[in-house]
Amino acid sequence: MAGNRAVAYVEPGKVEVQDIPYPTLELRDGPGVNPANVGRQCQHGVILRVVTTNICGSDQHMVRGRTSAPRDLVLGHEILGEVVEVGRDVEFIKVGDLCSVPFNIACGRCRNCKEGKTGICLNVNPDRPGSAYGYVDMGGWVGGQAEYVMVPYADWNLLRFPDRDQAMEKILDLTMLSDIFPTGFHGAVTAGVRPGSTVYVAGAGPVGLAAAAGARLLGAAVVIVGDLIPERLDRARRAGFETVDVSLGDPRDQVEQLLGVPEVDAAVDAVGFEARGHGAGAAQEAPATVLNSLMELTAAGGAIGIPGLYVTADPGAVDEPARRGSLSLSLGTGWAKSLSFTTGQCPVMRYNRSLMMAILHDRVSIADVVGATVISLDDAPQGYADFDGGAARKYVIDPHGLVGATSAGAAG
Structure with a gap:
């Protein structure tokens, strides 16, 4: 089985790249996982090979020690990836699909999800409405600043790109669909x-x-x-x-x-x-x-x-x-x-498809606007330090070297 490496919070001001378990379609115990979620079966989910995953200002709040985030919490809620495994109950998403992952996890079944309020799903976090990957008090879903990550309720949550080659050409724009552009x-x-x-x-x-x-x-x-x-x-x-x-x-x-x-x-x-x-x-x-x-x-x-x-x-x-x-x-x-x-979390699914179309049809170049800058997984700790220092860039982690060391606006 493949290994897995990820960016984890260690202590205020410090993150490091750690070896972590390869994901399965079960939510296992670990740093920050709500006890009521341990053992949760996710045959409705998929395993993604992460293509891009971004450092977010919300991650910085945890890294600065401004929350109760536990040591070794795997970070990352802005995820774009390729499906490498599908659960038994997944019907429409297929192995090989390239997809954007909304940062807020939603079941698609509860009252709020059916009303389009996917930022406050009632079924994914035992403590309160709403959940996210790799974030404190959000249910304990493992973060995506990693080589591989599990995404539950895949048919509902994933936004599949219609053309893989076109998507890879605009990958630095499309990676912003998981959070900051819809937000x-x-x-x-x-x-x-x-x-x-x-x-x-x-x-x-x-x-x-x-x-x-x-x-x-x-x-x-x-x-x-x-x-x-x-x-x-x-x-x-x-x-x-x-x-x-x-x-x-x-x-x-x-x-x-x-x-x-x-x-x-x-x-x-x-x-x-x-x-x-x-x-x-x-x-x-x-x-x-x-x-x-x-x-x-x-x-x-x-x-x-x-x-x-x-x-x-x-x-x-x-x-x-x-x-x-x-x-x-x-x-x-x-x-x-x-x-x-x-106020509150953005319901990403309300906007992400429309914004995807705006990107694919050249109505907006969001990567240029925010200064998307590609870094490796090993360079993530330095990316966190630079971003915390006020760098005018959006750091995009490329765990598998699929994007390359180029960036939109990096020289600007």
Whole structure:
């Protein structure tokens, strides 16, 4: 039987490549696996040879020690792979199929799945609605930053690409379908972006840039991206977006210089709970900063999409309330302006096929926008370190050398 190697969390600030068991169609005990899930039979699942798997900002929260992730938890929820084994109950997915894997695991059978709310499936995580690969408190499904991974409910979860050769030509774009492109697009959709909208996206990391690209795809007139890291702001400008440097102060002032008014129609929070202050406070963590600033920045009657991650427990938070996930929000501002808010995991399956078609028919080059950069599995620890340092790149791990050491935007 083939071996398997994977990227695992070791301790705050450290990941390493480890030898792990080759996957089977059974959820076995291991780091982070919910005891109620141990022994779960998955004849509805498949084994994938991983072609690409990406490092995500959500992974970084765990690696920084900002969650209760256990030692040796295998990471990775952004997965694209080739089917090498199918379970007895799989009917439509075949060996050899090249597929994108939605990061949120869904059964396809529960009430929420049938209503399209695949980010909060009721049957895959014994602790709470919703699950994901390689993530703390998400049921213990083994992560995909590995050579091989098991995907349950394959007929339901997998998005099969219609033409393998075409897919391999656009693999760096298609690898973004597992999470960040649908997640960013969901942020723009839930913010109410439509043709002619003015949009502000907080955060120029990969999800923020994906949200900006999604807003442009939806027909926004002006898309402004705010951040405090110069390299990321430069990446946003080269992708054709306006930018705001929040280290210089309140974004409203800079937005007014761009638009003539200090408000936008729609806003997206692509930062989450590790937000920093603006202006002189940019060096200090202030987790409510982005949400409060977006309430000020969004015009009355507008909406704020919040794909940025917020947690119920943060061991490294700046104060006791934030450690419990309690932030000091100016909710009165939001109420007075009749603002709408949408939070939570993106239901990837709501968007991934449409975004796949946009990629395959050259409507968007998301890999160029986010700076997709290919690295080997062995280089993953350095990729984590570079990404944590603010590199304006989206690191794509190539476990089997199937993509090659080339990247979209790597030289930029």
